[in-house]
Amino acid sequence: MSEARVRGLVLGSALGDAAGVVRGRWPAEGPLRIGVSTQLAAFTIEGAIRASVRLDHKGICHAPTVIWHAYCRWAFLQGIEPERISQRWASGSGGGWPTGWLARVPALRERRGSAPATVAALTGLTQGTPTKPVNGSRGAHALTRSLALGLLHLLSGPDTCAKAVRETAALTHGAPDAQDAALAAAGLVAHCLAEDDPFRTWTASSPDDAHPVDALLRPLAMPHSASPDTVLELLKAPRAVPDRGQLAWIAPDATAASALLGALFVVSRFPGRDTVDAALRFAAGAPDGHSVASTAGALLGAAHGVDALPVELLSRLELAWVLDALARDLLQQYVDSPGGSAYVPARDPHWWDRYPGG
Numbered sequence: 001m002s003e004a005r006v007r008g009l010v011l012g013s014a015l016g017d018a019a020g021v022v023r024g025r026w027p028a029e030g031p032l033r034i035g036v037s038t039q040l041a042a043f044t045i046e047g048a049i050r051a052s053v054r055l056d057h058k059g060i061c062h063a064p065t066v067i068w069h070a071y072c073r074w075a076f077l078q079g080i081e082p083e084r085i086s087q088r089w090a091s092g093s094g095g096g097w098p099t100g101w102l103a104r105v106p107a108l109r110e111r112r113g114s115a116p117a118t119v120a121a122l123t124g125l126t127q128g129t130p131t132k133p134v135n136g137s138r139g140a141h142a143l144t145r146s147l148a149l150g151l152l153h154l155l156s157g158p159d160t161c162a163k164a165v166r167e168t169a170a171l172t173h174g175a176p177d178a179q180d181a182a183l184a185a186a187g188l189v190a191h192c193l194a195e196d197d198p199f200r201t202w203t204a205s206s207p208d209d210a211h212p213v214d215a216l217l218r219p220l221a222m223p224h225s226a227s228p229d230t231v232l233e234l235l236k237a238p239r240a241v242p243d244r245g246q247l248a249w250i251a252p253d254a255t256a257a258s259a260l261l262g263a264l265f266v267v268s269r270f271p272g273r274d275t276v277d278a279a280l281r282f283a284a285g286a287p288d289g290h291s292v293a294s295t296a297g298a299l300l301g302a303a304h305g306v307d308a309l310p311v312e313l314l315s316r317l318e319l320a321w322v323l324d325a326l327a328r329d330l331l332q333q334y335v336d337s338p339g340g341s342a343y344v345p346a347r348d349p350h351w352w353d354r355y356p357g358g
Helices: 003-021 036-058 063-077 082-090 116-123 147-155 158-170 176-194 213-221 228-235 244-250 256-269 273-283 289-304 320-336
Strands: none
Touching: 003 036, 003 147, 003 176, 003 273, 003 289, 003 320, 036 063, 036 147, 036 289, 036 320, 063 082, 063 116, 063 158, 147 158, 147 176, 147 289, 147 320, 158 176, 176 256, 176 289, 228 244, 228 256, 244 256, 244 273, 256 273, 256 289, 273 289
């Protein structure tokens, strides 16, 4: 794993989201706008950093609750029940609320699409859990906003990551298959970050090249109109012709499972670092192009690194600097704790102001 791959993961996901906004038809000039899933992903990353900072300084922390707090800051900026939300969180903040540098980014105040399950949960001021869901939503945002948490699989261990990812998805999406998809995506992201050639075994047809991806994806393919074996075999067709009809068939809706299955179909057809642009344009043509392209971009960026992302597109991407800073800071916090701890002085005296863990 390298910093370049972590940056590629975060920026690749956002670039895929931007491809979904324009349905894969990049405008000749001007900024490339991101969607609501990238806004939520930014706050997921910020929440994960603040949770780690809190753990360092307080010795105890429930990360999904800190991420829930991050989503509340997003809702406040969006004008969603601002009085009720600020009343819930402003007391005890010790100053102006919302806190942290991310809340001062103007583009995060602008509407970039709808997130009905997330908004409904935030409006109700009740965070869901796997055992006490707030709804039965199967939506893709449970997955797309949490893709960067796959890094925790490598840095904190699979068990810690699995608990955090499932509980983070359950905050607003109660369907078990949405949580399963988010968890499977985290495992695949970790695989992309760690392996030299992560897509080789995904598209293997020989039993000798079997990979745990089958075990991860089989439950997601179960509700599909075809048999799970048919779905999985379609994903294992290396360098096959990219067929839009097959993409629409394997990823027919805006569910988390469709986002992941569709993304894996895309990377099986466009696994190379020189075909990222083509992959994202193709992915954006799915029925829910935002989620499929965002997930495919995350996997390709994690596998090949930020340098594989087209510079001419990345340089126009809205929030590119913000997302790049978040990606670097996420890795730095979990590897090096620049904000110090209860027993170790901070190397960066401004880290707590950027990511207050109180």
